[in-house]
Amino acid sequence: MDILQILSAVLLGLGAILGVVGAIGILRFPDFYTRMHASGITDTLCTGFFIGGLMLQFGMTLASVKLLLIFMFMLFTCPTATHALAKAARHGKLKPWTRADADAGLSNEGRVS
Amino acid sequence: MILTSAALAILVTMLLAIIRALLGPTIYDRILAVNMFGTKTVLLIAVIAGIAGRGDYLDIALVYAMINFIAIVAVMKYFEYGSLGSIGNDAPGKQEGE
Amino acid sequence: MKHMTGLLFFLALLWWVLSGYTKPLLISLGIVSVLFVAFVAHRMDVVDEESHPLHLSLKLIRYWLYLLGQIVISNVKMVLIILSPRPDINPRIITVRTAQRSELGKVVLGNSVTLTPGTVTLQVEGDMIEVHALNDDSAKDVEQGTFDQRVPASIEEKS
Incomplete structure (x- = not known):
């Protein structure tokens, strides 16, 4: 096992951890707006680690360039999709969860103001 | 071996995302989870390309990323504004007052 | 041409x-x-300065490196928040004034804010941007306008 393989394994492992953590976040957080932040983790760094690890696996080939293209594309589209979702949720008058609601014992999950 | 475990981790992530999509009280939660599911699918295809050792599979991943993005925006727009827009009326939501 | x-x-x-x-x-x-x-x-009619910002490619690379660093930092913070037994979250919506004048500058700023976990741009209206921040820490970053100052100035000059 040479050094590139080890580095690739480390990157893939980190990516896997970030992905699972992001998914846990999407399950744990109280409302839609906070969940968006959790999904942001998996969109950025998790993707980056996976693509990096795979690029080391493929080496200096055309496949690595394609992987880089995929990464660039996702880096541009993910915030756009998140923003479209957030704007739609605002337009749909979805009320954001706040600390004050939680203290008052209210769960306003999915409440529309 | 490394790649197989990476693929398994992605599958776990996808499973958790699907749970949120099934639970998700509002439509937005569901679409968020589906969006995450889609981006993970792109990564899964890329990892499978690594396992099979075939670079051609990456084209499929790229196309899937594009379809996923367009699908999310289209579904969102349809649910929120009730239409996908028509000629000479690019943003149907604008008329209703933001 | x-x-x-x-x-x-x-x-x-x-x-x-x-x-x-x-x-x-x-x-x-x-x-x-x-x-x-x-x-x-x-x-x-989409072949113009906006879709092909050739004039700022070099500065953009420096900005991207900075953005990458920010993304890594806030990712680590987010992981700690998610894994802590009682997540320290205090979400709020804040409105900040941006120094960006051009459309492209606003788009770059909005996307950068969304790309860093912990903050999401909700709306850009005039020179005000509306940001949903997860906790006090991430809200502070946006309020201080660190990104705003970092967005390449050449976006301003050209358009």
């Missing part, structure tokens, strides 16, 4: 990277498709 040349070069490079063919017949087909796409883009 400069932008058209840039577009043609970019498309040709993209075609070759995605296909990897070297046979003359296939390359000529590729050239035809590149020209067709360039023609459609010209008809749609």
Whole structure:
């Protein structure tokens, strides 16, 4: 096992951890707006680690360039999709969860103001 | 071996995302989870390309990323504004007052 | 004209990277498709400064490196928040004034804010941007306008 393989394994492992953590976040957080932040983790760094690890696996080939293209594309589209979702949720008058609601014992999950 | 475990981790992530999509009280939660599911699918295809050792599979991943993005925006727009827009009326939501 | 040349070069490079063919017949087909796409883009009138910001490529790279660092930092913070038994979250919506004048500058700023976990741009209205922040820490970053100052200034000058 040479050094590139080890580095690739480390990157893939980190990516896997970030992905699972992001998914846990999407399950744990109280409302839609906070969940968006959790999904942001998996969109950025998790993707980056996976693509990096795979690029080391493929080496200096055309496949690595394609992987880089995929990464660039996702880096541009993910915030756009998140923003479209957030704007739609605002337009749909979805009320954001706040600390004050939680203290008052209210769960306003999915409440529309 | 490394790649197989990476693929398994992605599958776990996808499973958790699907749970949120099934639970998700509002439509937005569901679409968020589906969006995450889609981006993970792109990564899964890329990892499978690594396992099979075939670079051609990456084209499929790229196309899937594009379809996923367009699908999310289209579904969102349809649910929120009730239409996908028509000629000479690019943003149907604008008329209703933001 | 400069932008058209840039577009043609970019498309040709993209075609070759995605296909990897070297046979003359296939390359000529590729050239035809590149020209067709360039023609459609010209008809749609989207070949301009906004879609091809050639003038700021070097500064953009420096900005990207900075953005990458920010993304890594806030990712680590988010992981700690998610894994802590009682997540320290205090979400709020804040409105900040941006120094960006051009549309492109606002888009770059909005996307950067969304790209860093912990903050999401909800709306850009005039020179105000509305940001949903997860906790006090991430809200502070946006309020201080660190990104705002970092967005390459050349976006300002040109458009």
